[in-house]
Amino acid sequence: MNLTEYLQRNQKPILQAWFQSVVETYPEETAKFLKKEKDPFANPVGSSILEGIQGIFTQILGGLPSDDVLPFLDRIVRVRAIQDFTPAQAVSFMFSLKDVVRSRMEKDGLLDRYTADLVAFDRTVDRAALMAFNIFMECREKLYQLRIDEIKNRTGRLLERANAIWESRRAEDGSREES
Amino acid sequence: MATVPKPSELGKVDHRPPQRPWTETTPEFRPGTFCYGAKAKNLDVVGMPNPREWNPADEDWKLPDDWKDITLKGMEDRLNKFRSFKLFMDICVRCGACADKCHYFIGSGDPKNMPVLRAELIRSIYRKYFTGSGKIFSKYAGARALTEQIIKEWFYYYYQCTECRRCSVFCPYGIDTAEITMMGRELLNELGCGIDWIMGPVANCYMNGNHLGIQPHAFKDMIMFFVDEIEAVTGVRVEPTFNRKGAEVLFITPSGDVFADPGTYTLMGYMMLFHEIGLDYTWSTYASEGGNFGLFTSHEMMKRLNAKMYAEAKRLKVKWLLGGECGHMWRVINQYMDTMNGPADFLEVPKSPITGTVFENAKSTKMVHIAEFTADLIRHGKLNLDPSRNDNKIVTFHDSCNPSRAMGFFEEPRYVLKAVCNHFYDMPENTIREKTFCCGSGSGLNTDEFMEMRMRGGLPRANAVRYVHEKYGVNMLACICAIDRAVLPPLMNYWVPGVNVTGLHELVGNALVMKGEKKRTTDLRYEPLPGMEEEEEAEDV
Numbered sequence: 079m080n081l082t083e084y085l086q087r088n089q090k091p092i093l094q095a096w097f098q099s100v101v102e103t104y105p106e107e108t109a110k111f112l113k114k115e116k117d118p119f120a121n122p123v124g125s126s127i128l129e130g131i132q133g134i135f136t137q138i139l140g141g142l143p144s145d146d147v148l149p150f151l152d153r154i155v156r157v158r159a160i161q162d163f164t165p166a167q168a169v170s171f172m173f174s175l176k177d178v179v180r181s182r183m184e185k186d187g188l189l190d191r192y193t194a195d196l197v198a199f200d201r202t203v204d205r206a207a208l209m210a211f212n213i214f215m216e217c218r219e220k221l222y223q224l225r226i227d228e229i230k231n232r233t234g235r236l237l238e239r240a241n242a243i244w245e246s247r248r249a250e251d252g253s254r255e256e257s
Numbered sequence: 258m259a260t261v262p263k264p265s266e267l268g269k270v271d272h273r274p275p276q277r278p279w280t281e282t283t284p285e286f287r288p289g290t291f292c293y294g295a296k297a298k299n300l301d302v303v304g305m306p307n308p309r310e311w312n313p314a315d316e317d318w319k320l321p322d323d324w325k326d327i328t329l330k331g332m333e334d335r336l337n338k339f340r341s342f343k344l345f346m347d348i349c350v351r352c353g354a355c356a357d358k359c360h361y362f363i364g365s366g367d368p369k370n371m372p373v374l375r376a377e378l379i380r381s382i383y384r385k386y387f388t389g390s391g392k393i394f395s396k397y398a399g400a401r402a403l404t405e406q407i408i409k410e411w412f413y414y415y416y417q418c419t420e421c422r423r424c425s426v427f428c429p430y431g432i433d434t435a436e437i438t439m440m441g442r443e444l445l446n447e448l449g450c451g452i453d454w455i456m457g458p459v460a461n462c463y464m465n466g467n468h469l470g471i472q473p474h475a476f477k478d479m480i481m482f483f484v485d486e487i488e489a490v491t492g493v494r495v496e497p498t499f500n501r502k503g504a505e506v507l508f509i510t511p512s513g514d515v516f517a518d519p520g521t522y523t524l525m526g527y528m529m530l531f532h533e534i535g536l537d538y539t540w541s542t543y544a545s546e547g548g549n550f551g552l553f554t555s556h557e558m559m560k561r562l563n564a565k566m567y568a569e570a571k572r573l574k575v576k577w578l579l580g581g582e583c584g585h586m587w588r589v590i591n592q593y594m595d596t597m598n599g600p601a602d603f604l605e606v607p608k609s610p611i612t613g614t615v616f617e618n619a620k621s622t623k624m625v626h627i628a629e630f631t632a633d634l635i636r637h638g639k640l641n642l643d644p645s646r647n648d649n650k651i652v653t654f655h656d657s658c659n660p661s662r663a664m665g666f667f668e669e670p671r672y673v674l675k676a677v678c679n680h681f682y683d684m685p686e687n688t689i690r691e692k693t694f695c696c697g698s699g700s701g702l703n704t705d706e707f708m709e710m711r712m713r714g715g716l717p718r719a720n721a722v723r724y725v726h727e728k729y730g731v732n733m734l735a736c737i738c739a740i741d742r743a744v745l746p747p748l749m750n751y752w753v754p755g756v757n758v759t760g761l762h763e764l765v766g767n768a769l770v771m772k773g774e775k776k777r778t779t780d781l782r783y784e785p786l787p788g789m790e791e792e793e794e795a796e797d798v
């Protein structure tokens with residue numbers, strides 16, 4: 079069984095453990111809720127973590143051939159980018175996949191057998207982590223942009239209209255003078 | 258938002274948060290997660306206590322020397338005055354039914370945003386100073402001594418509750434955490450610890466009649482600007498009047514409709530509708546604000562600001578009031594006005610001059626919601642509507658917290674929507690109507706410095722929009738609240754790009770076929786009507 083086959087066969091417990099490690103980055107009471115509530119509308123954070131890691135895992139198994147992994151990374155990072163996390167904490171969930179896989183192998187007594195294969199696996203995970211960091215930055219920049227836009231819209235549009243009113247007044251006055 | 262972290266903080270990469278009981282965690286005032294403090298000049302205008310320059314992120318909040326006495330005395334007064342407050346302090350059994358129902362908890366993952374803990378922040382003080390067991394056993398009875406740190410915690414979490422009342426829907430005892438938050442904010446305001454995004458509008462409204470402090474002549478100019486816009490789109494010139502004595506109806510809407518896009522398109526929709534049915538109405542340039550940020554400050558302030566609407570109705574000798582698409586204005590009117598400034602006996606029970614319908618539900622307040630007014634017109638076949646003009650809009654509806662949970666207002670806006678557009682899809686059941694998720698920016702928290710927290714609070718709402726966006730191709734989120742119209746666009750921009758925001762009467766304005774109108778080629782936003790794309794282009798050339 080090569081590494082990919084092993085990961086495929088053990089997908090369920092690995093994803094479970096990975097999910098667990100991501101929700102544990104939240105306070106205890108919150109982690110309980112994120113695990114327990116299955117309705118995606120009542121628990122959008124939990125469900126986006128779940129959807130995200132499932133998609134990312136599948137893509138990593140395929141060796142990340144394309145950008146198809148981005149929407150799945152986005153599902154998780156977009157949320158963490160606006161929660162109380164440092165940048166490192168926000169993307170750390172990618173690295174915990176390495177620990178999760180290793181401890182599974184250790185349990186199965188197979189860690190030694192896959193040591194060499196894991197180098198390539200780690201590299202793929204690192205690539206995904208870097209992509210996650212790009213998304214994190216994009217989200218933060220978007221947040222600042224939204225703030226700037228809001229300030230601009232608030233005052234800018236008002237001024238624009240005040241000017242338009244003033245301009246039309248001037249035009250009116252002008253036409254009166256001419257006549 | 259995020260300040261540059263210190264080098265020592267950059268070294269921290271551990272994933273597990275420290276596990277401590279909630280009573281021992283203290284909030285960190287990180288930019289993006291709190292609102293700026295109320296400015297001295299605004300507190301001065303309305304005679305509120307402790308005006309000073311201060312910053313919630315500073316160590317020293319410059320509280321008055323006797324802050325503790327003021328707070329405990331303030332609590333005592335309110336416990337005696339408001340039975341609901343006393344009851345809510347006593348009867349919670351900590352069953353946890355409300356715990357995971359708050360959008361701020363769901364979006365932030367911060368346990369202190371669980372409504373039960375939010376209430377516990379004050380309840381623990383109540384136990385300590387106002388109950389026998391708390392005085393003696395303190396910690397075991399869940400009691401805490403009042404410290405300055407607790408005042409800061411109150412500020413952090415009571416300005417992180419949008420008073421949306423979703424939690425109360427799920428509480429078996431009907432405990433309304435929103436009202437506890439209101440008490441919390443009142444107590445904070447006694448120490449001068451309000452937020453400026455609320456106090457600024459309060460001061461402006463008190464001085465000039467609206468949140469932005471726009472003076473009467475400028476207010477009129479702005480409305481006339483939209484008269485020109487309507488003419489450009491429809492060829493029809495509507496003729497609003499201002500401060501006209503003896504008009505049948507006084508129309509009041511949040512000033513956001515006059516000053517902020519996309520609310521302005523809704524304003525155009527109102528005026529087109531009134532013109533078309535020949536409504537005898539007037540604007541007041543003094544009661545030029547439907548919103549009432551007093552509601553987010555204290556009950557006295559709410560009363561003060563609400564009074565001017567009725568004073569104007571009296572001065573102008575109108576028969577009744579018609580109110581625009583606002584959220585919290587309706588909470589004030591429907592829940593508090595009657596016992597505060599009412600009953601408005603000098604007015605008549607509202608009766609639609611077009612259909613003859615008597616609005617019995619507004620018998621005492623004499624104020625009718627425009628969505629029910631319009632629904633009634635449609636029901637009686639009084640409007641000529643062409644919903645296909647909105648065919649490029651695939652619409653869903655966000656129930657704003659106040660009209661839904663403070664008025665039970667669910668069907669009227671949907672009835673109107675279905676008459677003015679052909680593509681309407683509701684969001685999932687547990688995210689709409691009385692269980693609707695808040696926009697995340699209500700109750701005066703719609704300020705830009707709070708953007709990060711707003712994105713957290715709005716996540717559950719946005720998540721449900723995302724679902725209908727992906728499933729049905731929804732590209733338009735309709736709502737009947739001015740704060741929503743201002744805050745949902747950035748929320749959508751972050752979470753569900755590709756979804757725009759509209760007021761209900763903007764869609765009415767688009768669909769309304771007016772007498773004497775020219776061939777309409779664009780909607781109110783100057784965007785081509787479905788099927789008119791080419792004509793628009795030809796005109797542009």
Ligand code: SF4
Pocket residue numbers: 348349350351352353354355356372373427428429430431432
């Ligand atoms: S649902 Fe009501 S009784 Fe239960 S914890 Fe919440 S506030 Fe208390």
Ligand code: SF4
Pocket residue numbers: 358359360361370371372375417418419420421422423424425434435438
């Ligand atoms: S009123 Fe709304 S914001 Fe406040 S605690 Fe309840 S659910 Fe949360």
